[in-house]
Amino acid sequence: DPKIIQKPKYLVAVTGSEKILICEQYLGHNAMYWYRQSAKKPLEFMFSYSYQKLMDNQTASSRFQPQSSKKNHLDLQITALKPDDSATYFCASSQDILGFSGQLYFGEGSKLTVL
């Protein structure tokens, strides 16, 4: 059974609209992350959270807002969607953020298409 659940798996949005990507992890981890993979590009780090606090933000745009209502949740709200936002968004987690061993656990991804 997947230990990191991402919803929805696929979504289509129109330019200018807003979407929320859901992520829940059941690994008991304290740190969670978002990565993005656009077509033909590498997985790209976006955010990291530790105990529900933002640790690092590598996303230039304020249109991307992570939201952590519980320790095992890290949702991603994207506003004013643009076609360039089309990508697969991966949620990931690790036991802790400090002394990190490099073992990220990824969800299956949410594929967003913006028309």
Place this chain on the structure above:
Amino acid sequence: GDSVTQTEGPVTLSEGTSLTVNCSYETKQYPTLFWYVQYPGEGPQLLFKVPKANEKGSNRGFEATYNKEATSFHLQKASVQESDSAVYYCALGEGMGYKLTFGTGTSLLVDP
């Protein structure tokens, strides 16, 4: 900034043949190097990592040696199986290690 370049796919092999996926990296620091694998319908998962130069990592018959002089970390397997069909990602991590820098991934398809 940091970057990782790897063999452009897709790579198609017959079962039993050998695999090499090239990976080169650029960074000003001393990174830990990783190989992640993504099977169809799943998220990426760690294959193995190597934190120190001149050391080798291995898992499931795959191996790679951290070559700091050549800034390379090539993935090899002597005899691939159909079940190895997946996308393979080379990555580096440094400082706060959660911020991994990935390559674009190499898709491997193994014909039975």
